Amino acid sequence: MTSREELDTSGPNVPLLAPTDASPDFRDADDEALDPDLSYSEGWFIWILTFSAGISGLLFGYDTGVISSTLVTIGSDLSNRPLTTIDESLITSCTSLFALIASPFTGVLADKYGRRRVILVADILFALGAVTQAFTSRVWWMIVGRSIVGLAVGSASAVTPLYIAEVAPSHARGRLVTIMCLLITGGQVVAYVVGWLFSQKSGGWRWIVGLGAVPAILQFAVLLVLPETPRWLIQAGHDSQAVAVLTRIYQNCPECDRVVNRVLCGIRAEATQETEEMDRSKASNANLQWLHDASQRTQDLFYTGGNRRALIIAMMLQGLQQLCGFNSLMYFSGIIFKTLSFSSPTLTSLTVAVTNFLFTLLAFAFIDRIGRRRILLYSIPVMVLALCSCAISFSSIDIAWGSQPPTHQDDAENHTIYPLLILFCLTVYTAAYAFGLGNVPWQQSELFPLNVRSLGSGLATATNWGSNFVVGLTFLPMMEWMSPTWTFVIYAGVCAVGWVAVHRIYPEMSGLGLEEVKGLLANGWGVKESLRRGV
Numbered sequence: 001m002t003s004r005e006e007l008d009t010s011g012p013n014v015p016l017l018a019p020t021d022a023s024p025d026f027r028d029a030d031d032e033a034l035d036p037d038l039s040y041s042e043g044w045f046i047w048i049l050t051f052s053a054g055i056s057g058l059l060f061g062y063d064t065g066v067i068s069s070t071l072v073t074i075g076s077d078l079s080n081r082p083l084t085t086i087d088e089s090l091i092t093s094c095t096s097l098f099a100l101i102a103s104p105f106t107g108v109l110a111d112k113y114g115r116r117r118v119i120l121v122a123d124i125l126f127a128l129g130a131v132t133q134a135f136t137s138r139v140w141w142m143i144v145g146r147s148i149v150g151l152a153v154g155s156a157s158a159v160t161p162l163y164i165a166e167v168a169p170s171h172a173r174g175r176l177v178t179i180m181c182l183l184i185t186g187g188q189v190v191a192y193v194v195g196w197l198f199s200q201k202s203g204g205w206r207w208i209v210g211l212g213a214v215p216a217i218l219q220f221a222v223l224l225v226l227p228e229t230p231r232w233l234i235q236a237g238h239d240s241q242a243v244a245v246l247t248r249i250y251q252n253c254p255e256c257d258r259v260v261n262r263v264l265c266g267i268r269a270e271a272t273q274e275t276e277e278m279d280r281s282k283a284s285n286a287n288l289q290w291l292h293d294a295s296q297r298t299q300d301l302f303y304t305g306g307n308r309r310a311l312i313i314a315m316m317l318q319g320l321q322q323l324c325g326f327n328s329l330m331y332f333s334g335i336i337f338k339t340l341s342f343s344s345p346t347l348t349s350l351t352v353a354v355t356n357f358l359f360t361l362l363a364f365a366f367i368d369r370i371g372r373r374r375i376l377l378y379s380i381p382v383m384v385l386a387l388c389s390c391a392i393s394f395s396s397i398d399i400a401w402g403s404q405p406p407t408h409q410d411d412a413e414n415h416t417i418y419p420l421l422i423l424f425c426l427t428v429y430t431a432a433y434a435f436g437l438g439n440v441p442w443q444q445s446e447l448f449p450l451n452v453r454s455l456g457s458g459l460a461t462a463t464n465w466g467s468n469f470v471v472g473l474t475f476l477p478m479m480e481w482m483s484p485t486w487t488f489v490i491y492a493g494v495c496a497v498g499w500v501a502v503h504r505i506y507p508e509m510s511g512l513g514l515e516e517v518k519g520l521l522a523n524g525w526g527v528k529e530s531l532r533r534g535v
């Protein structure tokens with residue numbers, strides 16, 4: 001372990017540059033000239049770090065995607081009876097509920113023990129949850145297994161984007177975090193395919209859920225040899241290790257030493273400021289210091305204007321990502337397509353999952369070029385149009401939406417062009433969602449300064465899971481009690497309100513260093529400054 005004082009002699013042999021400060025004019029000409037990021041392609045090391053951490057995304061996608069096929073293939077294998085509606089609701093929603101519980105705590109743990117260790121613990125939980133589900137013969141143990149997976153998904157979804165954002169060079173941060181989203185949506189496609197392959201086999205559902213343990217074990221093994229993020233290492237006082245990691249990250253950069261120093265200065269300035277603040281307020285009992293620090297961070301998050309604004313933006317985006325209703329398709333598209341008389345509802349549902357994956361791939365290619373804000377402002381109106389067209393199409397067919405199972409009032413009437421039109425609208429909606437809202441909110445970590453980053457990310461992730469839980473719980477009742485037309489009109493309304501919020505308060509973050517964002521939000525929402533700067 002190396003102390004901060006040792007760093008100046010152990011770091012790269014160039015003079016230290018002044019750290020970027022929190023001035024509203026957050027990026028000066030000198031920064032541009034020195035920008036490490038604009039003219040080189042990142043090396044293999046950063047890709048290894050990103051993909052290794054991103055396996056959590058695959059697990060997240062797989063474990064949320066398998067539920068629909070699992071439920072329809074369990075039959076009477078659990079507790080020697082068919083699943084009741086309550087069983088099905090509990091098995092489905094306990095995962096989001098426990099993810100909601102885990103995510104804010106993850107923030108505190110990731111500060112104390114490090115980002116990587118939290119991912120390792122999540123892997124153990126993923127594997128434990130998968131094995132519990134695969135070997136159980138009781139409904140209650142199935143619920144326990146799904147809840148353990150929920151804890152894993154909640155912590156992994158909070159800490160993985162944080163890990164990736166903290167290791168990524170700023171010019172590629174958007175793309176690298178989007179890899180996690182790519183793996184989430186890829187995991188959902190794999191889940192649908194595995195579900196389809198095993199659904200005909202007796203007891204096939206045990207394989208469907210049990211296979212979730214494999215990527216978890218793989219990730220555990222890989223992450224054991226990979227490093228912590230440079231930002232956490234500096235915060236924890238391991239400066240020489242941070243220098244080593246940064247040097248490997250920027251190895252392809254023409255002015256590697258200079259760039260490493262610049263990044264290091266920015267991080268150190270933030271870490272030092274935080275240490276000074278923490279030193280000023282010591283807990284009376286040393287054993288409770290971590291609790292004291294956590295409460296100090298919480299106060300800092302809520303009472304410092306810039307941090308509070310960052311939290312509002314992050315929570316707003318995560319809430320919007322879920323309340324726009326996309327996961328109702330993920331969980332219930334089979335039921336929707338069955339009601340619309342498609343001959344193979346599961347195969348039709350696969351179009352949703354595949355479209356989601358392909359357009360996340362497109363976002364991966366464009367996010368750093370178009371910018372986060374602009375991508376949302378372009379894609380949300382398409383979602384609104386698609387949802388409204390969907391609502392109109394639903395109003396044109398005569399469907400009585402019963403809960404178990406949905407029934408048709410008049411089958412002949414439903415065999416019209418409208419089911420195809422609805423499929424088309426839902427595909428367009430999915431494409432627009434995947435291009436924007438499906439991934440931009442996961443860029444959340446870049447909004448927060450170091451001292452409140454993991455707590456802020458944890459709370460934003462909790463908003464995601466809370467809203468996910470609400471949509472999962474309310475979609476079928478809304479379809480039944482309010483009609484499909486009004487359900488989709490409400491989702492369109494949420495998207496429209498969300499567009500206005502994005503337009504007013506979400507500044508463009510593309511290309512900014514993590515330490516520079518603080519300056520942008522310090523005195524206001526920073527929208528105008530960010531647009532003046534351009535992406």
Ligand SMILES: O[C@H]1[C@H](O)[C@@H](O)[C@H](O)[C@@H](O)[C@H]1O
Nearest residue numbers: 181184185327330356438439
């Ligand atoms: O970013 C992901 C992705 O869009 C998934 O398809 C969706 O199921 C998740 O809820 C979301 O967080």
